[in-house]
Amino acid sequence: MIAEETLVNLLKQSDTQAKAFETLVDTYKERLYWHIRRIVLNHDDADDVLQNTFIKVYRNIDGFKGDSKLYSWMYRIATNESLSFLKSKSRKLGVNNEELQERMVDNLQADVYFEGDEIQLKLQKAISILPEKQKLVFNMRYYEELKYEEIAEILQLTVGGLKASYHLAIKKLEEFLKED
Template identity: 60%
Template sequence: MEEQQLIASLQKGDTRSFSLLLDTYQKPLYWHIRGIVKNHEDADDVLQNVFIKVYKSIKNFKGDSKLYTWLYRIATNESLTFLKKRAKQAQISSEELQDRIIENLESDVYFTGNDIQIALEKALTQLPEKQRLVFQMKYYQDMKYDDISEILGTSVGALKSSYHIATKKLTSILTSD
C-alpha cells in the first residue's frame, strides 16, 4: 500500500491499516526509542505511548512531511519527554539521569553490547542532547540528513555540523580513557 493510501485509510479509522502501520514501524521505532531511553521496559512504554498518540492524532496529519518522519518526530519527542519526567520524579538533573541509565545498562538482560558498546554509550551521555540525537540517528540508524532535519526541526547544515562535532568529541572521550 502506498503511503498516501495508508494515510487515507488510517484517517478513516481502518484498523487493518493501523495493523499495517504497526507491523511496518513498530520494530524500527522501538530501536530508535531504545537508543534514547536505553532501557527495554521504558522503550516499550514509550513505544506504546507513541502509537496511542499516532492513533489519536492521525486525523490531524496534513502530509506536510513524510509519515515516517512524522512518526519518528513523535517518538523522539515522547522519548525526551519521558526522560525529563523521569529526571524530575527522581529530582535529579538530566545528566545524572543519563549516568544512572548507563550504570543500569550493564545489568540490563536485554542489552547485548560488549565493553566497547558500553564505552560508546557512556561517551554519548557526555554529549549535549541535540548532538547525541543526531549522532544516534546518523550513526546507528543511518538516517539521511534530510529526514533527521524533518524529525528534529533543524537545518541540514546545522545537523552536519552537530554530527561532525559529536564525532570529534566522542573520539576525544574514547581515546582519552
C-alpha cells in the first residue's frame, strides 16, 4: 500500500493525478461507502453520496493541507455530503428529520442490499432516533471501530465530548431496545 503522504503528492501533480486518484478510490471506496451507508441507510443513495464525495475530494485535493490524515479529511467530506443529502431529501419530501429517519428505516426491509435480520432492523430503528451527533459517533465507534482520537479529527470535536456522546447514545439505545 502506498504511503498517504506520497499519495497526496501524486494527487496534486497533473501527470500522476489520474492514476493516483484511481489508487485513492480503490483504497477508500469500501470504507467510505459503509460510513455513508450507515448515515443514509439506502444503497443507491449511498452510491450517489459516495460519488459526490470522491468528486469533492478530486476537486479540492489542492486545498488539502495535511493538517489531518487524508482519510480523516475524506471522512469529513463524506459525513458532510451525507448530512447535506439527508437535509435535501427531507426538504424535497416535505418532512422533518425524524419523519425522514422513520421512513428510511421502514424502507430498509425492502432494500435488497440490506442483509440484516429482525435484531438488526430494531437496532437501526433505535439508532435512527438518536440525535445526529450521537448517531455519527455511535456508528463510527461501534461499526467502524474508530478510535476516539480519529473520530475527533474527522468530526472536529473533542475526545471528551465524543466519549460523552457515545455513552449517552449507548444509554438511549439500551432504553429503546428494552422498551421495544
